[in-house]
Amino acid sequence: MSSSSSLVLPYQIVNAFVDTASGGLGNPAAVFILESPLTEDQMKTTGILMQQPMSCFVVPLPGGSDEEKSFKIWWWNATGSESSLCGHGSIATSVLLSSMYPSLKVITYHTTSAGICPSNVISPLYADINFPLHDTPVDVPEPNRSLLSCLLNAIPDSVEADFGAVAKGTLDVIVEWKNKERSLGSLDIATEELEPIETRGISLTSLPPPPSPTAAAEGVEQPDLFLRVFSPRHLIPHEDQVCGSAHSDVLPFYLSRLPAKPEGAEWVSHHSSKRGGRLGLVPLEGGRLSLRGRGEVGRKGEVEI
Known part of the structure; x- marks a missing residue:
């Protein structure tokens, strides 16, 4: 039984960036639809209690219509830290809101650090979030020995070749994996070895192999890039199972290296983590990015703080 000073908060778990074709489970988030804002201490406590990759706290703003609504959103992770940007939490929230309001088409999120981020409900359980597309990451011509040492220690039997x-983005360090004999998803990575790297996250990325004739003939989707993201300083668990916000740096990294696509064409990113996931990426005018993904609405629950 709860005490008079406690607060019981209902939530729903939503998996974002689910890949129905490959069976990728996506990344879970706990979404709290609230009538009024919580204090920072309350959100911090709730994020720690939930132990989900992200807890999203959402409060409706006045006005709007059946098709367009605005919300204030906060993202807090399982370490009790507020996140400045969270792609999977935003997609999870949009999918949940669209299931609550069937006519909803456009959602406007007012964030603490990223300004206003619009979201479109593209189809049932499929939405996008409009995020910043950062400047092209700066190549590090000769990565320092401590960085290379951390990478070599983290990936058994790896060599410098x-x-x-290696590039430094606005948020994360980006590292290209070039060993075609060892796929990104097959790597058993000791994430604690990456902790000395001073960055929000480490994006380990690779290009896909050429498609097989069978896959091409059957129309199997070919990702444009593979990605794994690690953040031992900031996340529990240390690997982000499917990270949306990392693409604000990763896509510009590739836009400067790969042939251009037609305007409005979608780039496809496949997360090679244990859970796996698919993200659609469309560069927009004005330095913005449409980050797209499918969600699955899961269990409901309550947490007492």
């Missing part, structure tokens, strides 16, 4: 370009 396995790593290609």
Whole structure:
């Protein structure tokens, strides 16, 4: 029984960036639809209690219509830290809101650090979020020995030749994996070895192999890039199972290296983590990015703080 000073908060778990074709489970988020804002301490406590990759706190703003609504959103992770940007939490929230309001088409999120981020309900259980597209990450011509040492220690039996370009983005360090004999998803990575790297996250990325004739003939989707994201300083668990916000740096990294696509064409990113996931990426005018993904609405629950 709850005490008079406690607060019981209903939530719903939503998996974002689910890949129905490959069976990728996506990344879970706990979404709290609230009548009024919580304090920072309350959100911090709730994020720690939930132990989900992200807890999203959402409060409706006045006005709007059946098709367009605005919300204030906060993202807090399982370490009790507020996140400045969270792609999977935003997609999870949009999918949940669209299931609550069947006529909803456009959602406007007012965030603490990222300004206003619009979201479109593209189809049932499929939505996008409009995020910043950062400047092209700056190549590090000669990565320092401590960075290379961390990478070599984290990936057993790796050698320096396995790593290609290294770049420093606005949020994360981007490292290209070049060993075609060892796929990104097959790597058993000791994430604690990455903790000395001073960055929000480490994006380990690779290009896909050429499609097989069978896959091409059957129309199997070919990703444009593979990605795994690690953040031992900021996340529990240390690997982000499917990270949306990392693409604000990763897509510009590839836009400067790969042939251009027609305007409005979608780039496809496949997360090679244990859970796996698919993200659609469309560069927009004005330095913005449409980050797209499918969600699955899961269990309901309550947490007492």
